[in-house]
Amino acid sequence: MSELTTRGRRVRVVATFACLALLVAGTFFGDDDHFPFGPFRMYASSPDPDGDAKDTRVEGVDVTGKTIVITESNSGIRRAEIEGQQAAYEREPARMARIAEAYAEHTPGAPALREVRIVVRWHGIQDARPTGTWTDEVVADWVRP
Amino acid sequence: MITRWLTEPVPRSRVAFFRTIVYVFVFLDLVVFTPWVRAHANTPGDLYQPLMIGRLLPLPTPTPLLVNTIFWALLVLSLAAATGRAPRLLGWAVFILYFEWMIIAMSYGKVDHDRIGFLVALAVLPTVGRTRFRDQSLTEAGGWALRVTQIAVICTYFLAALAKLRIGGLEWVTSGVLAQAIIRRGTELADMIAVVPGLLIVSQFGIIAFELLSPLIFVVPQRWRNWVVAFFYSFHVATFATITISFAPHLIAMTSFLPLERIGRLTRRRAGSSAATADVTPD
Numbered sequence: 001m002s003e004l005t006t007r008g009r010r011v012r013v014v015a016t017f018a019c020l021a022l023l024v025a026g027t028f029f030g031d032d033d034h035f036p037f038g039p040f041r042m043y044a045s046s047p048d049p050d051g052d053a054k055d056t057r058v059e060g061v062d063v064t065g066k067t068i069v070i071t072e073s074n075s076g077i078r079r080a081e082i083e084g085q086q087a088a089y090e091r092e093p094a095r096m097a098r099i100a101e102a103y104a105e106h107t108p109g110a111p112a113l114r115e116v117r118i119v120v121r122w123h124g125i126q127d128a129r130p131t132g133t134w135t136d137e138v139v140a141d142w143v144r145p
Numbered sequence: 146m147i148t149r150w151l152t153e154p155v156p157r158s159r160v161a162f163f164r165t166i167v168y169v170f171v172f173l174d175l176v177v178f179t180p181w182v183r184a185h186a187n188t189p190g191d192l193y194q195p196l197m198i199g200r201l202l203p204l205p206t207p208t209p210l211l212v213n214t215i216f217w218a219l220l221v222l223s224l225a226a227a228t229g230r231a232p233r234l235l236g237w238a239v240f241i242l243y244f245e246w247m248i249i250a251m252s253y254g255k256v257d258h259d260r261i262g263f264l265v266a267l268a269v270l271p272t273v274g275r276t277r278f279r280d281q282s283l284t285e286a287g288g289w290a291l292r293v294t295q296i297a298v299i300c301t302y303f304l305a306a307l308a309k310l311r312i313g314g315l316e317w318v319t320s321g322v323l324a325q326a327i328i329r330r331g332t333e334l335a336d337m338i339a340v341v342p343g344l345l346i347v348s349q350f351g352i353i354a355f356e357l358l359s360p361l362i363f364v365v366p367q368r369w370r371n372w373v374v375a376f377f378y379s380f381h382v383a384t385f386a387t388i389t390i391s392f393a394p395h396l397i398a399m400t401s402f403l404p405l406e407r408i409g410r411l412t413r414r415r416a417g418s419s420a421a422t423a424d425v426t427p428d
Binding site: 001002003004008009012013016019020023024027028032033034035036038039040041042043044045046047048049050051053054055072076077078080081082083084085098101102105106123125127128129130 | 147148151152154181184185187188189191192194196197198247248251253254255256257258259261264265272282283284285286289293296300301304305307308309311312313314316317319320321322323324325326327328329336339340342345346
């Protein structure tokens with residue numbers, strides 16, 4: 001068996017506890033910005049069991065009038081990334097021109113988008129179960145000037 | 146005593162198999178599991194919102210040249226590292242590049258939480274030095290590498306439970322969190338489950354109980370440990386079957402709990418006596 005030197009052992013123990021301390025601190029006081037030591041906050045919120053559930057999508061309307069759902073595969077931008085920056089898009093809809101650009105870049109040959117909008121579909125929830133009903137709300141809309 | 150536990154020796158062969166699994170996964174992650182990271186090569190630069198680490202270091206705003214250079218370098222280096230050759234040089238190179246790859250991935254408004262164990266594995270594997278598939282001699286450095294990967298894997302559960310209590314509070318267990326998740330990304334199976342009264346709430350109790358109890362894996366008798374790991378994997382099978390979240394890098398890091406050296410014995414047994422003279426390990 002090969003044993004560690006006293007120093008090798010000490011360095012490893014210190015590194016272990018230092019990282020663990022950062023991770024625990026991140027869990028209690030940090031946020032996503034502190035990656036890789038931020039809190040493991042996937043699905044950590046407590047939405048109202050009788051509140052509507054939000055299902056966001058991004059749509060584009062091309063110059064032929066066709067509506068296209070913007071996805072990771074046709075724009076290179078993930079839905080969660082657009083949601084993560086949703087407030088910025090709402091404040092400044094012109095920012096959505098970037099989504100149209102990303103779509104043009106990732107879907108060469110497709111007709112250009114003349115409109116991009118973020119639509120939230122609110123699904124009804126009752127007793128923590130989906131009711132099967134929904135309404136759509138446009139939260140940000142950009143039309144090519 | 147804690148030091149002895151942290152560096153409890155393991156067979157070199159186990160680390161050798163773990164190393165190959167981890168580096169092969171880096172390759173697969175780039176091309177199969179998270180191909181969207183590469184798409185950030187031509188995401189407009191002003192959508193880049195660097196994480197704290199990206200601002201501190203400070204890392205450059207991704208350009209097509211940067212993203213594609215890292216992509217191709219990682220493809221080549223990860224396969225080279227998977228052979229077990231030059232474990233320190235290749236290991237550190239893969240760790241640094243993959244870490245930067247992940248910082249790019251998480252800097253566009255969404256941070257994923259499925260790969261802390263995997264990042265820890267990449268960070269510690271270079272410290273083990275040379276290992277071979279057939280070398281059953283024990284190593285403390287390898288024992289530490291596997292142990293800290295295991296700890297990071299369990300942190301992903303245990304600290305996730307604490308994050309739920311911090312962010313969602315105790316009412317998390319009776320909230321609409323799973324109903325919301327199913328509406329966003331539910332499969333047909335999930336839609337069938339979602340309508341059963343109370344089932345999602347029971348699942349939420351189950352999830353937080355399992356996450357809070359997960360550290361017990363370190364104290365259960367060895368003969369039960371593989372069953373506990375099997376239970377962890379089954380949780381992810383259920384998650385994938387209902388909301389298509391795979392946690393793939395986490396699943397790879399979790400192999401650090403398994404007696405991987407048995408892969409060698411299995412393949413040798415299958416190969417029969419002729420294998421006795423052929424070495425499966427590159428030298």
